[in-house]
Amino acid sequence: RNFLQFLGRATLITIFGGSGVFYFLSQKNKNPGAQLPFDPEKKTLVVLGSGWGATSLLTTLDTTDYNVVVISPKNFFLFTPLLPSVAVGTLNPRSIIQPTRYITRHKARAVSVIEAEASDVDPINKTVSFIDNSEIKGATSSTTIKYDYLVYAVGAEVQTFNIPGVKEHAVFMKELADAERMQREFMDCLETAAFPGQSPEEIDRLLHMVVVGGGPTGVELSGELHDFLEDDLKSWYPELAGRIKISLVEAMPSVLPMFSKQLIQYTESTFKESKIDILTKTMVKEVKEKAVVLQMPDKSIVEVPCGMVVWAAGNKNRQITQDLISKLPAEQTNRRGIDVDDHLRMKGAEGIFAIGDCTATSYAPTAQVASQQGAYLARVLQQLAKKDALAANLQTLEAEKVEEVGEEAQQRKNKLEREIKLAQSQIAKVNPRPFQYSHQGSLAYIGSDRAIADLPFMNGNVATAGVATYLFWRSAYLSTLFSLRNRTLVATDWLKVKLFGRDVSRE
Ligand code: FAD
Ligand code: NAI
Structure with a gap:
């Protein structure tokens, strides 16, 4: 008792x-409490973007050192790893975004957050031009500001390879709006298939979902679509659910080339059980309104009717990045993205740092890399602020020339020289270390409550898959979310779906 x-x-x-x-x-x-105002004595640090790289930087940065200005067309951070869960209604869109002001308002010195799209960076005159591209515009909707340091973190956009019809007919899986659009189109396909008098061929077409790209985005999305079908659609659309078909099209010989061989096999066999068709060595050549045109492994061309095409075929540079690269032709020779040195400084551009998907490095374009680069850069900028303050002090000391003669003047001169030497040695000591990426492993959800993981272990790698890995996947992403608010919202959404299922209404 x-x-x-x-x-x-x-x-x-x-x-x-x-x-x-x-x-x-x-x-x-x-x-949030009161913040220090902008200080005209401080240097201006402009941050372009509010994604993984920029948000990680802002979270770590000590803003007392700078006047910080953040410019991004989205006034929020998007937690991309959970985007496929939004596309099938497992998560509410708002649960995986974090307004940038929720971060910047907690900083010691005020940060200016501007919702605008940078349209031009001038690396010679050190200026950024930006425009308000939102629906509502004020009397002023474009301007140019000067920077002392620029953190360039604008990410990348979807690669279409200029394949006909992709932009017009396919749904992307990159932004929050893409996931919301996919959910609407998917439900529209179902409701249209349920329309009285629809022919069996038309029902099969409408219920055929084609996912293009066997990278992690395409695989995770196919897995989520399968869960939606199994957990919910079978109950609410019993007459249609059995006819829904998911095809994953990949140009290369296998899906998920970045994972270990056994995990690729595990994914393929899980997809087989889940009745998701994987078409490897198959390339999409065109997307039509009601079909995809495929080049099959034997090079034959086949037109496959479908209701929806989701395009997850990788990244390419944004136009602004291409423009910036072309301004420095001698130093920027890599077409893949911005060439940076081992301190993430853009080659050939004084005061510009570039991080994340917009750069051309040996690292994969992942959130893990971008966030580590952001945190590293915040520390570098802190050291730079210290160095700049010491350099300013040195300049003042050097300006204090002792002109008079005599013993007292000589003593002052000697003291000054000692101080100058000390300042010089202090400056020399501020020497940021190069960026070093620490790989924490690769994780992907593959549907049916299973995930795969390649985790680094004692200079080697451990490959794990299954339901326990799925629980690990969930807890890893829950803890990686940037705020208590997001963690609470995501955990609540998961619980809601467990209790009541996913919502099948079409907004
Ligand atoms: P982003 O996060 O894309 O941020 C770019 C920012 O720049 C955005 O805020 C954008 O609005 C802003 N911007 C765009 N144009 C301009 C402009 N002209 N001016 C100013 N700002 C601009 N990686 C992982 O490691 N693990 C995962 O599980 C994972 N899952 C993913 C799932 C999906 C569906 C997707 C699409 C990607 C996933 N990734 C994952 C990859 C990861 O999201 C990217 O590598 C990461 O977002 C790169 O960070 P970034 O800061 O370079 O770019
Ligand atoms: P990706 O570049 O990894 O994969 C795109 C795939 O599309 C490639 O395998 C390519 O061969 C295929 N493809 C291209 N054109 C095609 C065509 N016409 N027909 C058929 N197939 C075609 O792109 P993804 O998946 O969007 O990932 C982008 C980055 O984000 C990667 O670095 C990835 O590692 C990261 N990411 C990581 C995740 C994770 O760790 N769980 C989840 C999602 C993305």
Whole structure:
């Protein structure tokens, strides 16, 4: 009995204590305090983008050192790894975004957040031009500002290879709006297939979903679509669910080339069980309104009717990045993206750092790389601020020439020389280390409550797959989310789906 009483008390203390801490943390987040104003003495640091690289930088950066200006067409951060879950309604779109101001308002010095698209970077005059591309515009909707340092983190856009019909008829899986659009189109296909009098051929066409690209985005999305079908559509569309077909088209000989061989095989066999068709060595040549044109492994061309095409065929540079590269033809010779040195400085451009998917490095274009680069750069910028302050001090000392003669003047001169030497040696000591990427492993969800993971272990690699890996995948992403708010929203969405299933209404 005593033990039960103890257990009861411990449970109550945990519940009330936990709720108290949760309430305290949420209120602390909700009510940011006063911030230092911009200081004309400080240098201007402009950050382009609000994605993985920029957000990681902003989270780590000590803003007392700079006047920071963030420019991005989206006034929020998007947690891309969970985007496919939004596309099938497992997660609410708002659960995986974090307004940038929720981060910047907690910084010591105020940060200016501007919702605008950078249209031009002038690396010679050190300026950025930007425009307000949103629907509502004020009297001023474009301007140019100067920077001392620029963090270029604009990411990449979807690669279409200029394949006809992709832009017009396919759905992308890159932005929040893409996932919302996919959900609408998918439900539209289902409701249209349910329209009375639809021919069997038309029903089969409408219910054929083609995912292009066997990289992690295409695989995760196919897995999520399968879950939606199994967990929900079978209940609410019993007459149609059995006819839904998912095809994953990949030009290369296998899907997920970045994962270990056994994980590729595991994914392929899971997809086979899930009745997801994987078409490898098959290339999409055209996307039509009601079909995809495929080049099959034997080079024959086949037109396959379908209701929806999701395009997840990789990244390419944004126009602004191409323009910036072409301004420095001698130093920027890599067409894949911005060429940076091992301190992430853009080659040939003084004061510009580039991070994430817009760069051409030996690293894969992943969130992991971009966020580590952002955090590294925040530390480098802190050191640079220190170096700049020491250099300014040195300049003042050097300007203090001692002209008079005499013993007292000589003493002052000697003291000044000692101070100059000290400042010089302090400057020399501020020497940021090069960026070093630390790979934490690769994880992907493949549907049916299973995930795959390649995890680094003692200079080697451990490949794991299955339901336990799926639980690991969930907890890893839950802990990687940037805020308590996002973690709460995502966990609540998962619980809601477990209890009530996914919503099948079409907005
Ligand atoms: P982004 O995060 O794309 O951010 C770019 C920012 O720049 C955005 O805020 C954008 O609005 C802004 N911007 C665009 N144009 C301009 C402009 N002209 N001026 C100013 N700002 C501009 N990686 C992983 O490691 N693990 C995963 O599980 C994973 N899952 C993914 C799932 C999906 C569906 C996708 C699409 C990607 C996934 N990735 C994953 C890859 C990861 O999202 C990218 O590598 C990462 O977003 C790159 O970060 P970034 O900061 O370079 O670019
Ligand atoms: P990706 O570049 O990894 O894969 C695109 C695939 O599309 C390639 O395999 C390519 O061969 C194929 N393809 C291109 N054109 C085609 C065509 N016409 N017909 C058929 N197939 C075609 O792109 P993805 O998946 O969008 O990933 C982008 C980056 O984001 C990668 O670096 C990836 O590692 C990362 N990412 C990581 C995730 C994770 O770790 N779980 C999840 C999603 C993305």
